[in-house]
Amino acid sequence: MKIAILGFGTVGTGVYDILKNSNSSELKVFEISKILVRNKSKITSAIMTDNYDEIINNEDISIIVEAMGRTDPAYDYIIKALKAKKHVVTANKEVVAIYLEEFTRLASENNVSIHYEASVGGGIPWIKSIIKAKRIDKIYEVSGIFNGTSNFILHNMFEHGYKFNDILNIAKEKGYAESDPSADIDGIDIQRKLCITSSLCFDSIIAQDSIQTFGIRNVTKQDIDYFKSSNSVLKLVAKSVLYNSSYCSCVEPVLFGKDSIEANVGQNYNIASLVGESIGELKFYGQGAGKFPTANAVIQDILDIYYGSYNNYDLSFDKVLSFDGSLIFGRYFIRFSDIQIKTIFEKNTERFFNIGDNYCIISTELSKDCFQALINKAIELDKTLFYARYN
């Protein structure tokens, strides 16, 4: 079975290395026959090309591994591959989060399949576990610590007292964070992963812009010190809940008790959880990024194509769901610098606790939509505000 790899960065080289060097007899049937590189100057071997047509027109190639990232030209290349009746494996959450429905339909029309295990949770067998769980169960809750970069930052602020910017710089040095870290620290990356995850779980495309998202950019050492003093550990969490025909999805910082599993997911590890009707709660823990774990997930997809393991599961996204912000609720911590904000929350919530000059905890179990209306007003007044939901 002949494979082409698009993009030869971290993931692409990881796939290449494992397929070339593994002793597993399962992998002997695969041959990498083409590698697409963006830049002619990077061509160092006969199988490399900068011309996608050479790949798409090669009838021997049956699987395209898209490991370029971003949507352009990844979207076009995936569309062309599916139309050319080639199976596609992608690690690209950005493009899958937007075009999941189109890719799924197009694959089905062309009698091939699209796989994206590596797009959420890196090496964690998460996407296929959802698909398997759904064969039996309705899944009505799904959540996860899906962003290794923000988890690395929060873990080290908590454990070693780093300031946000200092540990962010270390993350950049280690290659955990990009030079523009916005997607990671503003929750955009994890929002994409929640979008893919919940669309699969709920049989309905959960639009990215329906996911209320607040990142960790504003968190300070003082915030973390306060959480630590009350035995709470901060994590950036994506969560979706289904109830009848309503759903609620959000990405926000969440405070876990120190003695919980989530609180102890350290460094750049991920954890993904689902709650199903008969199976109850399942959690999957592992490396959410990194060359080899991500490449491993890509190769699992390649093997699933080879064995036809998931061909029989026709995914559909045609369920009509409406957003209901009352499905997620909780107690919130808020830190602000503008005294008007205090008034906003004091007036509009039943139980309000002042815990310092510029900290408060809203103790009522406030639903997400009520909270969101208030917090949006507050954020307008104070761009440095930080909040977190108590789990």
Place this chain on the structure above:
Amino acid sequence: MKIAILGFGTVGTGVYDILKNSNSSELKVFEISKILVRNKSKITSAIMTDNYDEIINNEDISIIVEAMGRTDPAYDYIIKALKAKKHVVTANKEVVAIYLEEFTRLASENNVSIHYEASVGGGIPWIKSIIKAKRIDKIYEVSGIFNGTSNFILHNMFEHGYKFNDILNIAKEKGYAESDPSADIDGIDIQRKLCITSSLCFDSIIAQDSIQTFGIRNVTKQDIDYFKSSNSVLKLVAKSVLYNSSYCSCVEPVLFGKDSIEANVGQNYNIASLVGESIGELKFYGQGAGKFPTANAVIQDILDIYYGSYNNYDLSFDKVLSFDGSLIFGRYFIRFSDIQIKTIFEKNTERFFNIGDNYCIISTELSKDCFQALINKAIELDKTLFYARYN
């Protein structure tokens, strides 16, 4: 696809209930056409029988779900089913731990398959995750908190200060422990699960009697209080390690730091971990027992048979491995009542700490085989001795 269920206890009724009541379209293709009950007086419907021949001779039945437990007559019934070219799904760890190789060979000879997802970790998708991971990776370490009953006991001793016997009685009342709880508290149940797990991971039958096993029967409230004071949490753990052609497997109480994932696996939950070459560490958490999670795992196996998902993976157990007790090592806590025991350890270990009249910690990184020789001598002198390895 017609199914027969052998045994109509917790697991059998769970499978029946899910298949009958589920709305999942995936499950509509299955029909339960026979249920074997041991006792004629329990026959309450036309599909029930106490005669196995009626099932084995029924050519329409293609899947046999063995949910009886114990080895007799489960072993005979499974053998007969495979020889009659029927697929077998079993939740019975006792029979699989002993006859895994024979069942696998017989299934392959008869062109059918045997599945046992529910035998380890209940509803956790563990067995199939191992098989999938092994398609790419060599797995060189595997471990787990696989016994819900002992975890329930240890969790509640730690959290609520129960004495061992009091919480054991509560576990019996709740149906978590059997009237004779030996298999759970002496580590026999978890030993069977390790046997199945490591045989699959290492391509070699790991004999039950090669697994050094020490349970939690002797743990006292005083032991737990001491662990608590040093921020350690006690768990009963099964672990196997592979290094070249050597392995070491053991079941023993292990002390985890309070801020670890394992320490926070509470109540009767399970966690299963593996370490693979490229995937790194993966952990799977969920309900290790209970009617619906276990039945869910059985039905996942039924679906895998229907889709032929795992037919292509020929499992083999022909790798020759030798036991090497030096592969697992650590610092040990020992509590004893006989003064001679102190002498045994004081003489034979480099760093020895007296932490009370009848407690000691051996601080050298003692290998399992050295430790085992000493502890066996000590247990002969003191039947109430308790020990645990620091993780």
